Amino acid sequence: MIENLSIFPILGQAIVAVILLFFWRRPKWQRILSIFGSSVNLFIAAALFYFVYEHGTQTTQLGNWEAPFGITMVADLLAVSLVLLTNIVGFVLSIYSNANMVSARVKFGYYAMFHFLIMGLSGAFLTGDIFNMYVWFEVIIISSFVLLTIGGRKIQIEGAVKYFTLNMLSSIVFLTGIAMLYGVTGTLNMAELGRVIPTIENTGIVDTISLIFFIGFGVKAGVFPLYFWLPASYHTPPAAVSALFGGLLTKVGVYAMIRTFTLIFPLSEMNQIILAVIAIFTIFFGGIGALVQKDVLRVFSYLIICHIGFMVGGLSLFTEVALVGAVFYMFHDIIVKTTLFMMGGVFFRIFGNTKLYNMGGLMNNYPRLSLLFAIPLFALVGIPPLSGFWPKISLFGASYETGNIIMLVSFIFASLITLIIIAKVWNDTFAKKELETAKLKQLKYFDQFDRREKTAMILPIALLIGVTLYYSFFSEHIQIVAERIGHDLMHPETYIKAVFPSKN
């Protein structure tokens, strides 16, 4: 049993999804089963996290094939932390979908696809084989494409086409990279690659392949010249879906980058510069883009891009402290971005749309709600002691120590521009006087919700804000986890040793 532990989060989600497919005409059952299944999976993920934290990296050799030949699942601390966060987000969103998702969409298999997507994410985090990672990316793309298009509104299809084309393109680039890598090394197991790559004398080709991988992952992560699909598609689906996307999808790309550039191709100086330049551009264009948007969901989409720059920038510095900061920032970002998009869903229910100039008066009409919503907004800016502040200490410190002043300046620029954007959002939605707008007839507004529906909408947001507050006031716990992850990432021998216990 214990040697299979690292596969259970994937298996659990798969079982839930398949059971949900049996009930595809019964939305009510699906809702209950989804919440139940998500809570069980949350428990599994927490157990796995605890086990890995106590006993070190766990591996499973699928099909009982020895490591470089079969597919290995590796549950190291970075992977299991992300799986845990994914499951927290999944649990919260399956409650949130209750109020947010109409039954017609549920009948098209919304919940099953939702769980398949979480399965794909867990798989991408846990796999120790680069081709298997490609397969999980495909699972993610296909299920997210279905989630984007369910409902079939014109705007959704438009966003989905852009999303799908660019992500398919990135998959092709990724696959090309895999083919070249296999041609050069003759293996696809990530731990084996980590051993073989340093022995290859032709470093030129290794650097080339690593940059092909960077382009492939860069599209998924939404870094500078490759991010245009993201703001074009993220505001189109229902809030529960965009919350899932906004919180997790780009982070898979960042995770893949961190994994490949520490374990397989430790960053050369040239690649470090390329990553740093791209991170700076990402921060700059994401920030400027967010500043000029008029739709609150599009503002949040551009903020995702801006903050991806923090993680890529942290990776480009390539010191242990910087990686600790990048990983911690990723943990913080997953929770906060999900909360923001869920708040976007609440705005939509209150105002009937998400245009900034149509909003206003939230502070007068919903004072308690405003107080609640202020926490994630301020956490995003990084006002101490909220969660955005702590990873920035590591990131700023690392960029100062490595003498990379341009990176330091752009980090500060990103923080400031985030502050300006959040101030603008706050002004327009909360502080501004309420506007008289014609109410849409077919939409059920927030004040028409009954108690149960209101709870289903606000409780998940409150839960995630609870997680944010935990990050804020017990940040030393997260810092300890992040430091261990940073140490593991800078010393890939531990990872390799876990996959090949006998040989080393």
Add this chain to the structure above:
Amino acid sequence: MKSIILTTASRTLLPLLILFSVFVLLRGHYLPGGGFIGGLIASIAFILHAFANGLKKSRFLLRIHPGFLIPTGLLLALGSAIVPIIFEGLPMMTGVWYPETLPVIGKVGSALFFDTGVYFVVIGVCLTIIFTISEQA
């Protein structure tokens, strides 16, 4: 489309094709064949029947909604992957084989159940798509 030739032919072809699909499914482990192609052949049998006799009759022939074949097949495939964990304490997806050879079927192992799962999923997906399209047309 009413054609006496097609109707008569489909009556014979339906059992033949289904039998052939099972044959392809069973021979698939070491030889060309397997669950995917077997499922395609089986769904061709039903699609041909639907073309010849109308959708209503094929739906009646199938008894269940083809959509239910998808989760059934997935569950079967998933079960075959989990079996080694539960009974043998081996990693997931390890091939578990029944030691003796059975007549007609040959050696039975977890791979066969995985293939059968794929077989059902393919039938379910193909028939759901084709039935939905021809319903709307």
